[in-house]
Amino acid sequence: MTHPSLRTIGISAVVGGSVTTALLAGAAAAGADAFTRLPNGTASGDGIRIVRSEESARVSPSMAANGTSRTTWVSGQITLYAPHLKPSKAGPSAGAAGESELPGSNGTATNGAAATLSTGYIVGCQVNVKGLQGGLSGSLTPTAPSVSGTLSVPLAAGEVKFVPLGTKNIEKPGTYHLGYDDAQIDVQDCAGYAQARAFTTIETTGEVHQKVNLYGKPFSIG
Template identity: 45%
Template structure:
């Protein structure tokens, strides 16, 4: 369904974390003059790690897609919202170095975190790339890189044909077992330089450090952003 918005101030990109009960304001976004926005509802999802010690649940996800204010035919803007929850039954408490095994060697002890288990959530955004399950398995091409939101506002992405970027919206450390949540609303991504179609899909990753290292990822449904 679509809705018309005539007033240009969008308050938003609120991130909240249950567990630390923290909220971070990401600023105010302006949508400018009247434009036709498209509301995209997205389904809930859940993934349980093979070990059964991690359950990821994603609810309330939706996107609002708008033409870019640049009006150059190669840009569009999307506001994304959702809630990601990690139920973690087991993890080493506290922080440690990225090598957490008794022998301090690579292998199952190798972690890409900064030394503590972590929940992170965001979006994979591509230009003229179908971000389907088979593409994810193939690492969605060789041009993948990661960008993140700053505290000053939204994020602007320059994407050429075939480009894919991983955009982290928010994350939370997991220093001990428990339930951790990240909620975000109207987080703004502006895509420029993509004259073809653009697509995105959410991801939520829980990485558990230690001897029983694991990395569990829940992907959302791909959706068009114009």
Template identity: 40%
Template sequence: MSENRTNGLRTGARIAGIGAAAAVAIGLFSTGAANADAFVQLPDGTKTGPGVTITRTGEHAVVSPSMADNGLGRVVWVSGNASADVTDTPIGAVGPNNGQNNAAGTNNSSTHGASQINTGYIVGCQIGISDGALTAGLSGGVSLSSANIGGSVSLNIGPGQVKFVQIDSKDITAPGTYSVEYQDTEMQIQGCGGYAQARAYTVVEIIGNNYSKTTLYGQPFSIG
């Protein structure tokens, strides 16, 4: 009986050890999951306006904790394709901007001698990004940052603030189809201690006597 009891204790110890090891492994997996990148698939969209149909396809984002690990930052990589099928525009020539002080407009677009497609993201800290967010940029109270396709942009944004990240633009000098495709463009967000949202936008301006501006918004998504 003594031998059986000893074997039983040893067997129990082995099982307990296996259980403890499994618990540690699960804990490590859980920690990894909590800090893992989050993949966000976003729906396609289309918008028709005067002389143009805007389409966005293949949009997705990958959200990660910031390397700063200070609770105020996060990083998101965005990808997608924005295109404009332009059927009616005057033949244009690229010229100087006509925004404030001859600079690019605060709403991420400006008329400068040619029609234009302009795409990017609206980023907000502790604020919902509504369909009117882009219009709010006309007041000049919204900041503009720029990123090259596949490049990186760093934003410092506080509670209640909204900023635009311009990914890229393309001049439209004649009717036709124009597109801007971007892959893993990085946005580093710092200074936001609460929740943050991002939302794609694409603006097409048509110059001429029948000037128009058509905007296609993407679906808002959380960036932590």
């Protein structure tokens, strides 16, 4: 049984002038954007599966050329397969709570729904986020379940933050889709190497509680 798709998170950014495309691993021309396509991924639990596809990132240097700021536009498609969930209505939503308030939660807090789905990015300054997953501190907490506009992320050297893009209550079994296109994340105050990786978390309630995390491939944001 298929239910209506999740609300799409779309954050558009207009960039004047021509855009030069280059691999993040290569040496891009001064002032040019760097673009990379990221691999698909999947994670499974007991009767549930998350798939990420069509993920990409485009990184722009700071227009102020100050070396501490940069912008990345991220896109991706998330599909949740949950055909065996026991239906359960959600209570009042508190949104994504953030790692600083709920360490190890990946920003997800259940509220009685059959499952809660959240997605976003882990961003670090002068930190290799390849091995970093749950249990991080210093999170950025948006004021709404889904974000419209630019997310500004202040980062000091050695700091890592979870940046939630959206959260959704799943009340019935089915297949669900969530897409974000050019979601804009501004990294501020990072004078060194910055890196990010996607995360998606599904947490179920009921007699069989489980949490499944899907992490993307880390990529450079300059």
